[in-house]
Amino acid sequence: MRILMRPHLKEENRINIVEFVRLIYDFFKVGSRMKKENSMLNGKILFSIVIFALPLLGSSIVQQLYNTADLLFVSNCAGKTAAAAVGASGLIFTCLIGVCTGLSVGVNILVARAVGEQKPDYAKYVSQTAVIISIVTGVLLSVIGLAAAKPVLRLMQTPETILPEALTYLRTYLFSMPFMVIYNMGSSVLRGYGNSKTPFLILVAGGCANVCADFLFVSVFQWGVFGAALATLICQGISSTLILIVLFCGKDGVCVAGNWKMPDGRILRKILVLSVPVAVQAIVVTLSNIIVQSYINSYGEDTIAAFAAYFRIECFIYLPLVAIGQAMTTFVGQNAGAGNYQRIKKGATSSACLCAVLAFGVGMVLMLAHETVFGWFLKDPAVIEIGGQIVSLTFPLYWLYGVLEVFSGAMKGLGKTMTSMCITFGVLCAGRVLYLIVTGFFFHGVKVVAAVYPLTWGCAALLFMILFYIYIQKKLCNVAVKTGN
Numbered sequence: 001m002r003i004l005m006r007p008h009l010k011e012e013n014r015i016n017i018v019e020f021v022r023l024i025y026d027f028f029k030v031g032s033r034m035k036k037e038n039s040m041l042n043g044k045i046l047f048s049i050v051i052f053a054l055p056l057l058g059s060s061i062v063q064q065l066y067n068t069a070d071l072l073f074v075s076n077c078a079g080k081t082a083a084a085a086v087g088a089s090g091l092i093f094t095c096l097i098g099v100c101t102g103l104s105v106g107v108n109i110l111v112a113r114a115v116g117e118q119k120p121d122y123a124k125y126v127s128q129t130a131v132i133i134s135i136v137t138g139v140l141l142s143v144i145g146l147a148a149a150k151p152v153l154r155l156m157q158t159p160e161t162i163l164p165e166a167l168t169y170l171r172t173y174l175f176s177m178p179f180m181v182i183y184n185m186g187s188s189v190l191r192g193y194g195n196s197k198t199p200f201l202i203l204v205a206g207g208c209a210n211v212c213a214d215f216l217f218v219s220v221f222q223w224g225v226f227g228a229a230l231a232t233l234i235c236q237g238i239s240s241t242l243i244l245i246v247l248f249c250g251k252d253g254v255c256v257a258g259n260w261k262m263p264d265g266r267i268l269r270k271i272l273v274l275s276v277p278v279a280v281q282a283i284v285v286t287l288s289n290i291i292v293q294s295y296i297n298s299y300g301e302d303t304i305a306a307f308a309a310y311f312r313i314e315c316f317i318y319l320p321l322v323a324i325g326q327a328m329t330t331f332v333g334q335n336a337g338a339g340n341y342q343r344i345k346k347g348a349t350s351s352a353c354l355c356a357v358l359a360f361g362v363g364m365v366l367m368l369a370h371e372t373v374f375g376w377f378l379k380d381p382a383v384i385e386i387g388g389q390i391v392s393l394t395f396p397l398y399w400l401y402g403v404l405e406v407f408s409g410a411m412k413g414l415g416k417t418m419t420s421m422c423i424t425f426g427v428l429c430a431g432r433v434l435y436l437i438v439t440g441f442f443f444h445g446v447k448v449v450a451a452v453y454p455l456t457w458g459c460a461a462l463l464f465m466i467l468f469y470i471y472i473q474k475k476l477c478n479v480a481v482k483t484g485n
Helices: 002-036 045-067 069-077 080-087 090-116 120-155 163-174 177-192 197-220 224-249 265-297 301-313 315-338 341-368 370-375 381-397 399-413 417-442 446-450 452-483
Strands: none
Touching (some): 045 197, 045 315, 069 080, 080 224, 090 265, 090 315, 120 265, 177 197, 265 301, 265 417, 265 446, 301 370, 315 341, 341 381, 370 381, 381 452
């Protein structure tokens, strides 16, 4: 009996292996197929979105890793005062990165729409305008930042003992702003064309350069916080140079070289109208996070430590959701340009389901294993217990944030960045502050503070979803009237 069954089992395994190999082959060859046809417009919807999102996820992970390189090298080689000086500027850097990313969103949307509309000349013109804007904006941010660095650090009540080193680190870092804006703008151009892989590879190269420079300047030369900031400056310079080389010598229609024109006021206005709300949104979210952090701080050292660990652990769920949300902006932008609104509707619905399932699954695993996971960061039983209270409330409902990211990204792709800013400001910022003020009079406890996250995720997700489907349904009805169906 065993002898008769073996050939059958082997044959079945052989078929499964062949199918598996074909799937892997398709996965790695998707980039080649995209050269022949734009998978965002014609490929399998969910597969195209996920493939596009993977390099975005990789970029976020690399960003997280080498953003901590400065702190790791400084804390181990220059002492806790220097480490505190680096950490004192954390929120400022978060805000600056958010502004740079926000300013590039409009470029991504316009390029993606031009690709969908099959207007390569317009896409090239937008890309050229983006390069000019990035240089001018980067210089302005650098000059303003250098002038405001000391007053801002004092406003944040930076201790006098670390103020000189914090100022040195911040001012040196601010010289990299032109490079940072150029990289973000260039990445948005490439992603608008459907290329998310190249920005990721460039970021990896820049990250490796950052770690090597940190080792040389901080560990070997003992330059302390100045060496760490100089390493970041060099890293950003390399990344921006590489992205410009790709833009000027790119393939598959991605090339900004030749036939340069003066920036068109209409295009510049469109970019700013789409980008400025997202940049403002990043600033406002940072400010609201400061307010929420002040409420967390009022609960004492153990709660502060628990939330600090929680914010690191949630990256396992947060980063993939953000990557898919960013992919949705390009997907929707290209398909809106092509008039594929039914495809947009299917893409948003399937992506929201994927994010919800992914977030719920990973969230439940992390919740059940919270003692082990929190133990990676802290060993104090009291802190781990508080961490368990936080995740028991937030992680089972983290799928709401997945839905929020998808429909927020979709609305941006449709050009509704002002709507996105209003919802974010009204719910995720003002709503959170109002909730904390009101509940602070009647309730007290860690779970009360933690509840602000799923509550506002759900409200914002519902608003984004309703507005998205109303807009798409109107577009589909207009198409039906024009075609007489």
